[in-house]
Amino acid sequence: MNNFSLEEQQRAIQQTNDDAAISKYCAVSKGYYNDPFISLFVKTKEKRQPLINRGTYARVQAVQLLVERFLHLTKRYGKRQVINLGAGFDTLFFRLRDKEVIWKGDVFVELDFPEVTQMKLRVFRQHAALYSLLTKDTDMKSFQETQDGLSCDIYKLIGVDLQQIEKLSYLLEQTCQLSTHAPTLVISECVLTYIEPQSADQIIQYFSKTFSFISFILFELTFPTDPFGRQMVKNIEQRGFSLESLLSYPSLRAQKERFIQFGYPKVDIKSMYTIYEDVLAVEEKRRIERLELLDELEEWKLLLQHYFLLYCLKLDMLQESEADELWNSFRFISKRCEEDYLS
Amino acid sequence: MGISDLDAWIEKLKDSVLPSEDEIKVLCGKVREILVEEGNVQVVYAPVVVVGDVHGQFYDLLELFKVGGEPPWTNYIFLGDFVDRGYNSVETLLLLLALKVRFPDRVALIRGNHESRQVTQVYGFYEECVRKFGSATVWRLCAEIFDCMSLSAVVEQRVFCVHGGLSPGIESLEDIEAIDRKQEVPHEGPMCDLLWSDPEEVEGWTLSPRGAGYLFGEEAVQHFLHVNHLNFIARAHQLVMEGYKQMFQGRVVTVWSAPNYCYRCGNVASIMELDENLERNFKVFEAAPESSRPEKGRVKAPDYFL
Numbered sequence: 191m192n193n194f195s196l197e198e199q200q201r202a203i204q205q206t207n208d209d210a211a212i213s214k215y216c217a218v219s220k221g222y223y224n225d226p227f228i229s230l231f232v233k234t235k236e237k238r239q240p241l242i243n244r245g246t247y248a249r250v251q252a253v254q255l256l257v258e259r260f261l262h263l264t265k266r267y268g269k270r271q272v273i274n275l276g277a278g279f280d281t282l283f284f285r286l287r288d289k290e291v292i293w294k295g296d297v298f299v300e301l302d303f304p305e306v307t308q309m310k311l312r313v314f315r316q317h318a319a320l321y322s323l324l325t326k327d328t329d330m331k332s333f334q335e336t337q338d339g340l341s342c343d344i345y346k347l348i349g350v351d352l353q354q355i356e357k358l359s360y361l362l363e364q365t366c367q368l369s370t371h372a373p374t375l376v377i378s379e380c381v382l383t384y385i386e387p388q389s390a391d392q393i394i395q396y397f398s399k400t401f402s403f404i405s406f407i408l409f410e411l412t413f414p415t416d417p418f419g420r421q422m423v424k425n426i427e428q429r430g431f432s433l434e435s436l437l438s439y440p441s442l443r444a445q446k447e448r449f450i451q452f453g454y455p456k457v458d459i460k461s462m463y464t465i466y467e468d469v470l471a472v473e474e475k476r477r478i479e480r481l482e483l484l485d486e487l488e489e490w491k492l493l494l495q496h497y498f499l500l501y502c503l504k505l506d507m508l509q510e511s512e513a514d515e516l517w518n519s520f521r522f523i524s525k526r527c528e529e530d531y532l533s
Numbered sequence: 534m535g536i537s538d539l540d541a542w543i544e545k546l547k548d549s550v551l552p553s554e555d556e557i558k559v560l561c562g563k564v565r566e567i568l569v570e571e572g573n574v575q576v577v578y579a580p581v582v583v584v585g586d587v588h589g590q591f592y593d594l595l596e597l598f599k600v601g602g603e604p605p606w607t608n609y610i611f612l613g614d615f616v617d618r619g620y621n622s623v624e625t626l627l628l629l630l631a632l633k634v635r636f637p638d639r640v641a642l643i644r645g646n647h648e649s650r651q652v653t654q655v656y657g658f659y660e661e662c663v664r665k666f667g668s669a670t671v672w673r674l675c676a677e678i679f680d681c682m683s684l685s686a687v688v689e690q691r692v693f694c695v696h697g698g699l700s701p702g703i704e705s706l707e708d709i710e711a712i713d714r715k716q717e718v719p720h721e722g723p724m725c726d727l728l729w730s731d732p733e734e735v736e737g738w739t740l741s742p743r744g745a746g747y748l749f750g751e752e753a754v755q756h757f758l759h760v761n762h763l764n765f766i767a768r769a770h771q772l773v774m775e776g777y778k779q780m781f782q783g784r785v786v787t788v789w790s791a792p793n794y795c796y797r798c799g800n801v802a803s804i805m806e807l808d809e810n811l812e813r814n815f816k817v818f819e820a821a822p823e824s825s826r827p828e829k830g831r832v833k834a835p836d837y838f839l
């Protein structure tokens with residue numbers, strides 16, 4: 191436990207968003223991947239080390255790959271819903287909309303603390319490029335803005351503390367009118383780990399209980415108890431909050447079991463090292479590995495082994511064979527998975 | 534610059550007081566005179582303490598001297614990578630150079646792959662020099678010193694010491710002596726390999742995934758030791774969480790001397806003492822406690838994916 195007040199902790203947690211956005215901006219400006227929107231959210235002269243740039247590339251690519259797979263595989267089931275928890279300044283909606291992988295009829299919801307959604311909204315207002323993607327093909331009658339939120343048919347930005355689970359469910363089911371049967375994807379990219387474990391568990395459980403066709407993607411830290419992990423926790427907690435969820439689920443195995451326990455029968459988990467080595471496209475890796483010198487491979491491996499990507503599925507209404515087929519097309523295939531899971 | 538000046542300097546450096554640019558110029562002149570006279574394979578006598586990568590972790594280097602003893606009472610071989618990554622590369626390098634000038638026969642400085650213009654421009658030493666002195670002059674002076682540093686050492690004709698490892702282009706110690714080392718570290722070839730290669734469970738030679746140097750296996754090691762009548766190889770270059778690692782039945786040992794590397798890795802560090810009989814004794818140590826660092830030596834936490 192630390193000595194920071196609740197408000198201070200919350201502010202520090204919100205500030206992790208600036209950090210994530212800066213890392214993404216740095217990787218993009220070094221040419222690791224393409225994101226025409228992130229620069230609108232970030233003004234900085236900060237630089238990131240090559241290993242952070244390369245890891246950020248891996249994170250963004252892996253998450254987007256899974257999201258696109260989900261959207262591709264669920265095309266035939268009608269409207270899809272994506273819920274981005276603790277979305278911060280994530281530009282995923284704009285990237286997907288730009289590529290036309292989500293379209294009219296789909297719903298994309300972003301949630302974060304009101305302090306953060308307000309800032310996001312302010313950036314929207316400053317940039318016509320964002321506005322026009324938001325309003326493209328939408329019925330302007332559906333368009334509404336508040337102080338910390340925005341809503342149109344396809345996109346909703348909502349300010350809320352995710353720990354208020356009742357409010358969360360009301361906002362999603364009543365305010366946003368989400369369907370509990372449509373294919374629904376929840377993304378939590380470095381978010382749940384900042385939330386106290388009981389609340390985080392409730393959130394995970396809420397989605398599996400409420401939605402009949404649901405997938406959850408979780409990207410976060412792991413292995414807090416080995417020497418590298420202990421130092422990692424110490425360094426990150428210096429920012430002024432504690433990483434309790436990380437300590438409650440301190441391994442890949444624990445995280446996998448957590449999702450099985452909370453209602454997702456099909457779960458895969460992979461360390462980011464495995465994802466980088468076995469999943470990301472070889473030609474792309476060859477290209478980005480030439481962008482900056484990264485010679486410290488031991489440190490790189492350690493860092494990536496302390497992050498993971500978990501994804502899972504729960505499909506109540508499909509035949510078992512159809513569900514299995516969907517799952518098999520969704521998963522990442524890698525030789526290393528067993529080994530990873532056991533560590 | 535006399536002995537008493539040097540001693541005063543060393544004491545000031547230990548309190549992290551930096552000399553002026555002009556003083557550094559004088560120091561570099563002196564170091565240069567000493568280094569250019571050294572062979573590519575330095576001759577060193579036991580007992581000696583072998584030190585791996587330090588990487589600008591100045592307060593941990595002071596900790597290291599507490600563990601291993603101060604020069605000249607302890608004889609040292611530093612296996613390179615003095616700079617980059619850590620926040621105090623300038624202090625670290627200047628202290629080692631001052632010690633070299635003060636006790637030239639008790640301190641051996643071997644070049645690492647980070648003692649290079651190209652690498653220091655990416656990994657921090659260049660920026661640190663500009664920040665601390667307002668221009669790149671000091672960096673330029675130091676880079677010229679890098680070009681003079683020796684490439685390897687042999688202790689009592691039996692222990693080969695090098696930063697990285699072996700090269701397919703090098704058969705014997707004479708081959709190393711034949712290298713014209715006074716240049717920027719090349720991108721390939723024997724000199725590059727000595728500073729970049731890693732031992733690995735491979736057959737023969739494989740290109741290193743680091744982008745320079747090779748991975749070399751047990752066979753290459755045995756052959757090199759046999760041809761040159763050596764007992765084993767001491768090298769650095771790779772982070773080892775436990776501070777040191779022996780491979781190939783002890784024919785290769787990696788010594789790592791930067792505890793909590795990059796303030797991120799949580800590892801311990803070590804130094805290797807070789808006694809008169811060349812028996813190895815590893816001394817493991819941890820990072821200097823935060824409380825022992827002066828205000829400006831406090832560590833800013835490194836970046837993660839948040």
Ligand SMILES: C[S@@+](CC[C@H](N)C(=O)[O-])C[C@H]1O[C@@H](n2cnc3c(N)ncnc32)[C@H](O)[C@@H]1O
Nearest residue numbers: 204206207210276277278302303351352379839
């Ligand atoms: C490290 S950022 C990640 C942002 C984004 N997911 C990304 O990957 O770029 C964590 C985000 O989670 C949000 N967050 C953390 N706890 C939250 C909570 N209880 N309610 C709402 N948002 C929360 C923070 O405000 C912050 O924007």
